[in-house]
Amino acid sequence: MSGTIICGYDVETASDNTIGFLEGAEELHDRLGVPWTIYLTGKTLEKHSEMISQMVDNPLLNIAQHTYSHVLLKSIYMRPGDDKPVHNSYPNFFNKGGSLPEIREEIEKTQALIHDLLGVECRGLTGPWGYYRGLVDRPDLLEILSDNGILCIRTNARDSRDCQPTPFTEQPFFYADQGFPEILELGVQGYQDDFYWDRFDDRSHGNNYQDYLFSMLQEVSEKNWIWNICSHDHDTSSKEVFMETKGKWIRELLERARDLNIRFLTPDDLYEEMKNPAHNI
Ligand SMILES: [Zn+2]
Numbered sequence: 001m002s003g004t005i006i007c008g009y010d011v012e013t014a015s016d017n018t019i020g021f022l023e024g025a026e027e028l029h030d031r032l033g034v035p036w037t038i039y040l041t042g043k044t045l046e047k048h049s050e051m052i053s054q055m056v057d058n059p060l061l062n063i064a065q066h067t068y069s070h071v072l073l074k075s076i077y078m079r080p081g082d083d084k085p086v087h088n089s090y091p092n093f094f095n096k097g098g099s100l101p102e103i104r105e106e107i108e109k110t111q112a113l114i115h116d117l118l119g120v121e122c123r124g125l126t127g128p129w130g131y132y133r134g135l136v137d138r139p140d141l142l143e144i145l146s147d148n149g150i151l152c153i154r155t156n157a158r159d160s161r162d163c164q165p166t167p168f169t170e171q172p173f174f175y176a177d178q179g180f181p182e183i184l185e186l187g188v189q190g191y192q193d194d195f196y197w198d199r200f201d202d203r204s205h206g207n208n209y210q211d212y213l214f215s216m217l218q219e220v221s222e223k224n225w226i227w228n229i230c231s232h233d234h235d236t237s238s239k240e241v242f243m244e245t246k247g248k249w250i251r252e253l254l255e256r257a258r259d260l261n262i263r264f265l266t267p268d269d270l271y272e273e274m275k276n277p278a279h280n281i
Pocket of ligand 1: 010012066128129
């Protein structure tokens with residue numbers, strides 16, 4: 001076998017899109033037998049706790065967090081340099097990160113909600129929006145995560161323009177140099193979702209997102225890379241809509257990955273494997 005895929009979705013809209021996404025993704029992952037992780041904002045969990053608590057025993061589903069209200073851990077400053085607006089701003093886009101006390105409160109509160117409403121000790125987090133170089137320059141943030149028992153994160157999710165795609169050479173690593181050897185950075189390789197591929201208009205592998213995805217699968221397989229795939233509960237107002245849109249490319253991607261003998265892991269599986277290299281899953 002060669003290459004590894006981890007599937008993780010930001011579930012953050014606290015809306016009907018959350019319901020459509022979760023119903024669709026659960027059906028899809030059950031059918032394919034592929035594990036998946038949802039990164040919940042505390043607000044979304046509060047609103048949909050009944051539905052999510054009924055899914056929590058699904059052995060393929062892992063629960064992680066995405067802060068309480070989607071506060072950014074770091075500011076982002078996008079400079080695409082392609083003469084087109086980005087997030088309705090031109091030519092650049094700035095989005096300010098939260099203060100340290102605010103971030104600490106948001107993460108603590110969401111850890112408690114996941115524990116109280118779902119009975120889960122949460123170990124994972126995706127940093128809202130994702131950042132260039134993840135948290136290699138922010139030991140203060142790593143300390144907050146460590147204090148809260150967070151061990152597996154996705155924050156390395158932008159390129160040097162604070163745009164995308166994140167190069168696949170950005171593979172998972174432990175924050176040992178920063179003094180937190182127990183925290184694993186998974187990254188989000190490639191685009192964070194189909195809408196970002198659209199924005200950056202990447203036709204280098206073909207005219208649609210699927211062409212890009214299939215091309216990356218080939219590289220993941222050949223180079224034995226780890227690919228942490230991301231999507232969001234956006235524009236998925238029902239299960240049917242999910243199946244026709246995001247569910248379609250996710251299904252085709254995972255089926256093609258299986259054909260290429262790429263394996264599917266959870267963040268915890270990868271953590272154990274990287275922490276104990278002798279332990280071969
Ligand atoms: Zn998000």
